[in-house]
Amino acid sequence: MFGALNRALVMLLAEHTAGETIRFTDIHRALRRSGNSADHAAHVLEQMCILHDNRTRAIDTWITRQLDQIPPATARHVAQWAQQLLDGGPRTKPRHHKTVRRYIAAVRPVLLDWSTRHEHLREITRDTVLTQLRRVHARDRHDLLQALRSLFRWAKANGVVFRDPTSRIRLGPVEEPVPQPLTSNQIAATIRVATAPHVRLAVALAAVHAARHGDIMAMQLTDVDLDRWRLTIGGHDRPLDDLTHTALIGWLDYRRRRWPNTANPHLLISKESALRLGPVSHAWLSLILRGLPATLERLRVDRRLDEAIASGADPLHLAEVFGISENTAIRYANAARQLLDTGVELRPAVHREPPDSR
Template sequence: MQKWYTRSKRNRGAAASPQPGQRKRGLQGKPTPAPATRPTWGQQALLTGLQRDYTRFNEATDVDLSNPWLRWARHLTYQIAERRGWSQRVRHEVDRSLAILLSTHVDGDKIAYTAMSSALQPLRLSCDRATDVLNEMGILDDDRRPAFEDWLRWKLEDIAPGIACGTERWLRTLHDGGPRSRPRGIYTVWQYGRLARPILLAWSAGYGHLREVTRQDVLEVLEPLHGSDRDLTLVALRSLFQFCKNNGIVFRNPTARIRGSNQQAKVIQPLRDDQVQRSVAGAGRPADRLLVALAAIHAARSSAIRALQLEDIDLGDRRLVIAGRSRPLDELTHRLLVEWLDYRRTRWPNTANPHVLINQRTAFTLGQVSRFWLIAGFRGQEVTLDRLRVDRQLEEAIVHGADPLHLAVVFDLAEQTAIHYANSARQLLEAEIERGGPG
């Protein structure tokens, strides 16, 4: 897998971008705010529980830099900015936002996120970094309604109350996790909810509770479906009724002993060299070459790549921890990591973000890059990061004699997934023998 990558190395001697906060020689920087701490006394709020309206604030006449809460906030902003490498532009925007929010602040007040957003967004000021400061001060009231709540309310709309109750508990447990289960990915939750809603609506016309649903009802739902549509729907219903049975919502699981479609899984096909070469040639961003190596050599999922932190890399001992599993660091990935970390250090020298991969947005925060950013460099290409990961796992299966146990151990695959790769490898090897190929 490394031969094609070695040939793709190019000298990318682009000029370095200006650093965050960098000033031209001779210009006077903004003075450091005077040290300040949390005010120990001040005017108490006359009316508590009322949301302030910051949209009427006049920046020309209403700013009060003597307010002790604003002085404290500006001092905290300076400290956070130094830790995270905020640029002068970002510092100025945060300073301006805090002046709007804290010039009239008194002890006992809480700043509602929705009120802050209403005032800052029309001025094109970001709420994210002001939120960091207000959180550290302990005066932010995050009254935002989670998007999941609106989605859940819509999914349960018009479903019989007795059915909706158990369904809501199931979807919340999928989303949040429970005493005996971990949270599922949000895309899984969305898909299960999407598949279940039309079925639950149909059952609501005749039933008032999930315990009234029979095995025959489930079979009738599955009858018009075929292939993966049938299997995915059955998986969602199994998850729902198994949860309900485990929690005493239903007495019997009507999906028990209902088999899947038994369709023969498609044989995974290996990538051709020209496909891989085009993918490497299209890796234009500084991080893209490292992304290809992590997917094509270490079979890392997109989520694991985004979560990778600096402490997961041991360049000296050549070890790499991906998704909690320690792996040897090969020469190619080692070199690409060194190149990326050098670029990262030059581009964002003051960032405090612990993640290996950062961009212009996350360099000033502690969060991960988005999945959208991760795959942006491969959008429209024939070979994606996920396809490179699949090809690496298939290659391992072919080299090690189609052993599913080996695959499960090396890549932490589920049993059925490992068997699928092993079966594909076995069929590819048999086809090669029939054609009179090597081996």
């Protein structure tokens, strides 16, 4: 794998001179016949600061497709708003493409509905917005209002509308559903399929340490101290339990044998990320337990809920154990109280926090 990448780089850099950049489309054209990955070579050239990525972003294509049936005048303004969200502005930071996708998905059906009665965003009034908000589910209502606020604030700042119809609109709090604990059968089904070393480790991090996807992806080799039985997740130092310790040893041994020459400092790597320095993708991690009741996210929530029930719904204890915010700890404590009031039975203590000493 590394030999093919090195040969591709030699070919691309053979006639390169200082100060020149190499376009991605040229890389793709040069490597496609040999079957080498243009993405891997482009990553190396990007680290060398000589890559000119002239590809059309997937998010730009997606935005154009989503706005295809919206009247051109409105679609043009919405596209400009989306581009500013992606690229940022003088006083705003760039937003993640997932946020932009969520905003566009929320406002698209509304804009299609409005386009049957209104020709311009300037015609939208506060009553128009309120009427639309009443038509959607309570949970979706907050997401829609957030997206519309962003759109109309941009529109007012850029002279597209005279006034923001979303200003001073307030919605009541959304009642969060009470998370339900996983059953022993659901957890057993997950354990049965967790045979690969990376799956075992990810399951242990989620089920024992309540680690988020982002925290698991961001973990580096330096966050693991097997000798001291310590682990750092999301900046929070934690004691290492037997289950996770065994999973770590198995994974690290596999990692050394599979990718002995990788320079990637992250704990979890894949065949793609082994050639780079960045983390694995969110999609790669999410696929691990797709289709099972006990996904990594469900295991994470279940672990926190399990600890909340076992501790008598003590939010201070939860904040200390998991390093979570006060509001998050209170939410799990309230959920635990509701479950305790219903007489929920605790499972055997398979997730319990390991002792803080070795």
